[in-house]
Amino acid sequence: MDFLRPGTWEEALAMKAARPDATPIQGGTDVMVEINLDKGRPAALLDLNPVAELAEWSWTGDGAPMLRVGAGVTYARLIAELGGWLPGLAQASRTVGSPQIRNRGTVAGNLGAASPAGDGHPPLLASGALVEAASVRGTRLIPIAEFYLGVKRNALEDDELIRAVHVPPAAGPQYFSKIGTRNAMVIAVCSFAIALRPGERRAGTGIGSAAPTPRRAYAAEEFLAGELDWDGCGPLDPALARRFSELVAEAASPIDDVRGRAAYRRHALGVMARRALGWAWTDHTAGPAGRAPERSGDSG
Ligand SMILES: Cc1cc2nc3c(=O)[nH]c(=O)nc-3n(C[C@H](O)[C@H](O)[C@H](O)COP(=O)(O)OP(=O)(O)OC[C@H]3O[C@@H](n4cnc5c(N)ncnc54)[C@H](O)[C@@H]3O)c2cc1C
Numbered sequence: 001m002d003f004l005r006p007g008t009w010e011e012a013l014a015m016k017a018a019r020p021d022a023t024p025i026q027g028g029t030d031v032m033v034e035i036n037l038d039k040g041r042p043a044a045l046l047d048l049n050p051v052a053e054l055a056e057w058s059w060t061g062d063g064a065p066m067l068r069v070g071a072g073v074t075y076a077r078l079i080a081e082l083g084g085w086l087p088g089l090a091q092a093s094r095t096v097g098s099p100q101i102r103n104r105g106t107v108a109g110n111l112g113a114a115s116p117a118g119d120g121h122p123p124l125l126a127s128g129a130l131v132e133a134a135s136v137r138g139t140r141l142i143p144i145a146e147f148y149l150g151v152k153r154n155a156l157e158d159d160e161l162i163r164a165v166h167v168p169p170a171a172g173p174q175y176f177s178k179i180g181t182r183n184a185m186v187i188a189v190c191s192f193a194i195a196l197r198p199g200e201r202r203a204g205t206g207i208g209s210a211a212p213t214p215r216r217a218y219a220a221e222e223f224l225a226g227e228l229d230w231d232g233c234g235p236l237d238p239a240l241a242r243r244f245s246e247l248v249a250e251a252a253s254p255i256d257d258v259r260g261r262a263a264y265r266r267h268a269l270g271v272m273a274r275r276a277l278g279w280a281w282t283d284h285t286a287g288p289a290g291r292a293p294e295r296s297g298d299s300g
Contacts (some may be wrong), residue, residue, distance in 0.1 A: 001044060002044035003045050005050055006046070009163070013134060013161065016159050020158035023045055024112065025048065026048050029101050030113045049072065053070065055070055057298065058298040065168075067082060067167050069167060070108075071161070071162045071163055074106055075093040075103075075107070086167055088174030089123040092119040093107075097185055098184060112156075114213075115151075116148075116209050116214055117208060121144075122192060122208040123195070124206065125144055125206030126174065126193040126195035127204060129165055129168075131144060132162065133162055145215070151212050172196035173196050173280040173281075173283035174194065175193065175279050178191040178192075193208075196280045209254075209265070210253070211253045215252075217247060219247045219251065220273070233285045236278055236281040236282075245273045245274035249273070252266055
């Protein structure tokens with residue numbers, strides 16, 4: 001197995017163009033497990049760790065600011081440094097593996113693996129993130145909902161690498177919920193994320209581990225946009241919450257597998273959706289306390 005070690009981003013792109021069969025490695029928490037378990041031996045490994053710029057985050061976007069989270073930013077740093085602006089993604093990150101895994105693993109690695117069960121995907125879908133993919137041919141921003149093509153398949157071309165993920169800072173309450181067989185070190189049986197954007201009178205959703213790819217619950221989002229009393233400050237209408245949960249459950253196409261049955265996953269999704277909407281609505285009606293802090297600083 002060849003081991004490629006670029007020192008700069010340009011070198012990384014050139015190496016990937018010359019060796020499209022090379023497997024990128026960032027935290028290695030997926031790649032090394034695959035190798036150790038003999039689930040295929042890559043012809044070459046492309047180690048992105050020496051590319052210092054990947055470990056940085058910054059603000060970007062004209063008009064509507066976005067956080068540009070470099071592909072080398074670990075879950076631990078995302079929680080500590082960006083949790084105030086990206087509470088849904090930070091909440092999901094806290095459920096990933098153990099402290100050791102969160103110290104190495106990255107959201108970009110989650111995207112590279114594109115497992116339907118990856119915990120980063122639902123909050124990225126709910127927030128409307130963009131994946132910054134690059135090659136020697138140029139750079140493109142892929143809307144997150146178009147990134148997932150199938151089970152463990154994503155929209156990257158053979159010569160492309162993920163450089164960063166662009167995520168809008170929270171414009172309202174965000175929540176992530178995950179069902180597992182225990183509280184830590186567990187792959188999701190199913191998961192759900194919600195991001196309210198009261199200023200736009202819209203809500204984003206993300207479903208995990210209940211379809212061949214992570215996906216949004218479009219009909220449920222439309223329902224909330226039209227039916228939530230966005231200007232009101234009263235409690236959530238239970239009938240509305242129930243209908244929302246049904247629409248989320250209907251958006252899934254789960255399977256029976258070792259982690260859970262399809263019927264259980266669909267039921268659990270509905271419960272998580274109803275609860276997450278309730279938590280988000282309670283925060284929204286409680287006023288500005290707990291809202292995302294104002295933009296400041298970059299990591300670099
Ligand atoms: C014990 C254990 C517990 C875990 N628990 C969880 C969990 O609870 N939830 C969860 O979601 N995951 C979990 N995982 C899986 C893993 O930690 C995550 O998927 C993590 O996000 C992978 O990030 P990484 O940086 O380590 O990726 P790597 O292992 O380095 O790479 C993962 C994939 O992404 C590709 N890749 C990496 N960087 C790039 C890039 N810049 N451009 C293009 N492709 C790239 C790699 O080629 C590979 O296909 C667990 C893993 C272990 C070993």
